[in-house]
Amino acid sequence: MGFLEMIDTYWLYFLVGQYPDGPLGGLALTLLLATLGLLLALPLGLVLGLARICPWRWLRWPVTGFVFVVRGTPLLMVVFWAYFFLPSVTGHKTGQFSTMLIALVIFDAAYLAEIVRAGLQALPRGQMEAARALGLSYLGALRSVLLPQGLRHMLPSLVNQFAATIKETSLGYIIGLAEISFIATQVNTLVFTLPTQIYLLLGATYFVLCFGLTRLAYRLERRLAQRLHTP
Amino acid sequence: MIAFEQVSKWFGAYQALVDIHETVAAGERLVVCGPSGSGKSTLIRTINRLEGIDAGRIRVAGRDIHSPGTDLNALRAGIGFVFQQFNLFPHLTALQNCTLAPRQLGRASKAEAGERALALLDRVGLAHKADALPSELSGGQQQRVAIARALAMQPSLLLFDEPTSALDPEMVGEVLAVMRDLARDGLTMVCVTHEMGFAREVADRVWFMDAGRVLERASPGDFFQRPQHPRAQQFLAEIRRA
Numbered sequence: 001m002g003f004l005e006m007i008d009t010y011w012l013y014f015l016v017g018q019y020p021d022g023p024l025g026g027l028a029l030t031l032l033l034a035t036l037g038l039l040l041a042l043p044l045g046l047v048l049g050l051a052r053i054c055p056w057r058w059l060r061w062p063v064t065g066f067v068f069v070v071r072g073t074p075l076l077m078v079v080f081w082a083y084f085f086l087p088s089v090t091g092h093k094t095g096q097f098s099t100m101l102i103a104l105v106i107f108d109a110a111y112l113a114e115i116v117r118a119g120l121q122a123l124p125r126g127q128m129e130a131a132r133a134l135g136l137s138y139l140g141a142l143r144s145v146l147l148p149q150g151l152r153h154m155l156p157s158l159v160n161q162f163a164a165t166i167k168e169t170s171l172g173y174i175i176g177l178a179e180i181s182f183i184a185t186q187v188n189t190l191v192f193t194l195p196t197q198i199y200l201l202l203g204a205t206y207f208v209l210c211f212g213l214t215r216l217a218y219r220l221e222r223r224l225a226q227r228l229h230t231p
Numbered sequence: 232m233i234a235f236e237q238v239s240k241w242f243g244a245y246q247a248l249v250d251i252h253e254t255v256a257a258g259e260r261l262v263v264c265g266p267s268g269s270g271k272s273t274l275i276r277t278i279n280r281l282e283g284i285d286a287g288r289i290r291v292a293g294r295d296i297h298s299p300g301t302d303l304n305a306l307r308a309g310i311g312f313v314f315q316q317f318n319l320f321p322h323l324t325a326l327q328n329c330t331l332a333p334r335q336l337g338r339a340s341k342a343e344a345g346e347r348a349l350a351l352l353d354r355v356g357l358a359h360k361a362d363a364l365p366s367e368l369s370g371g372q373q374q375r376v377a378i379a380r381a382l383a384m385q386p387s388l389l390l391f392d393e394p395t396s397a398l399d400p401e402m403v404g405e406v407l408a409v410m411r412d413l414a415r416d417g418l419t420m421v422c423v424t425h426e427m428g429f430a431r432e433v434a435d436r437v438w439f440m441d442a443g444r445v446l447e448r449a450s451p452g453d454f455f456q457r458p459q460h461p462r463a464q465q466f467l468a469e470i471r472r473a
Contacts, residue, residue, distance in 0.1 A: 127320065129281055129314070129318065130312075132304075132307065133279055133314075134307070134308065134381075134384060135304045135306075135308025135336055135384060137304050144331060145320050145331075148322050152322070
């Protein structure tokens with residue numbers, strides 16, 4: 001079987017897996033997983049990042065511990081925990097998609113928390129002081145003064161983490177989630193004469209996704225910079 | 232207006248404020264001067280609790296600023312603070328810098344806050360820069376916006392922490408002119424500054440601080456003509472020589 005024939009036979013399988021006759025898979029599942037992962041990890045990371053630097057010890061210490069543990073652990077371990085440990089706590093089996101999503105959100109939130117913390121701590125101390133001196137509460141100062149400035153500085157690091165999230169979805173392969181890496185491996189076993197082409201195609205797919213995201217972010221960054229520098 | 236009662240503060244083993252026991256009357260224009268490291272900036276920052284204190288009590292308009300039960304945000308809203316480094320919010324325009332607190336604290340509608348902010352910017356001579364970002368303003372202009380921002384909450388007490396020390400010499404005058412103008416308003420003003428001309432012209436009283444103590448309190452006339460404390464005499468001799 002040639003490359004084009006392989007594409008002709010399996011392109012739909014690459015894109016959506018067994019859908020609509022079976023569960024959704026392939027590129028669509030990868031995109032869904034990455035998007036949901038980002039959407040859930042970002043607010044969680046923001047909250048954890050704020051907790052890491054908040055004045056309240058009872059909140060700061062446990063969150064700092066959590067971030068240290070997760071950052072010192074490979075994602076694969078977090079996936080295993082979610083896969084084997086979660087059902088023993090909740091009492092019922094978690095689906096592969098939910099398992100991978102939970103693992104991604106926990107893992108990325110810890111990294112995002114550090115980006116948020118660094119972005120806020122890099123701002124001059126006088127910004128918080130000026131906001132508080134006007135009578136704003138700590139949270140009010142964060143919301144109106146520090147976060148709007150900090151998020152702008154954080155943007156490149158956030159995008160970097162988002163691109164990492166897209167690539168991390170490939171670990172779903174380990175627990176049999178039919179995302180695009182899993183599908184590619186399956187096709188490779190069916191058509192065992194084209195491993196180079198199949199895995200190059202897989203690599204190119206991830207590259208296009210991540211590259212597209214970074215370009216998008218770059219344009220957003222420039223727009224923000226323009227808005228800040230032209231009256 | 233302000234009462235310091237046996238106030239002390241330590242930075243580690245170093246005592247930055249030593250048993251300060253002073254009062255500032257309502258409507259008084261007080262200039263605090265002294266060599267760097269004398270504790271004058273620390274002192275002014277304790278008045279709205281940007282710095283904590285380790286002993287004693289500070290009361291502003293009768294209320295204990297450093298007591299845990301005090302509604303600090305409400306108290307601070309009535310105390311304007313002008314920083315050496317301006318500390319304008321760089322992501323907001325001059326006007327938005329002045330409307331942020333009144334809007335966030337629910338003190339004014341958007342239209343009211345905008346109107347009042349524009350009037351304040353006009354007062355500091357910068358109504359035409361209302362839509363400029365801080366990065367588009369000179370240092371002197373930034374500090375004037377910062378003064379307008381401090382006035383936006385209609386405070387009864389204004390604190391200035393070396394407001395002209397970070398400015399290029401040619402911009403000092405415009406900021407001092409705004410401060411002189413404010414001094415005619417009957418606001419209580421406490422001003423940490425090295426501008427002795429301003430002190431002589433505007434202040435009702437001068438405190439001289441050194442090593443965390445208020446060593447001398449006098450009218451500007453007495454302070455500049457007849458300083459009593461040897462450290463004050465030495466300090467004045469040094470700035471006259473410069």
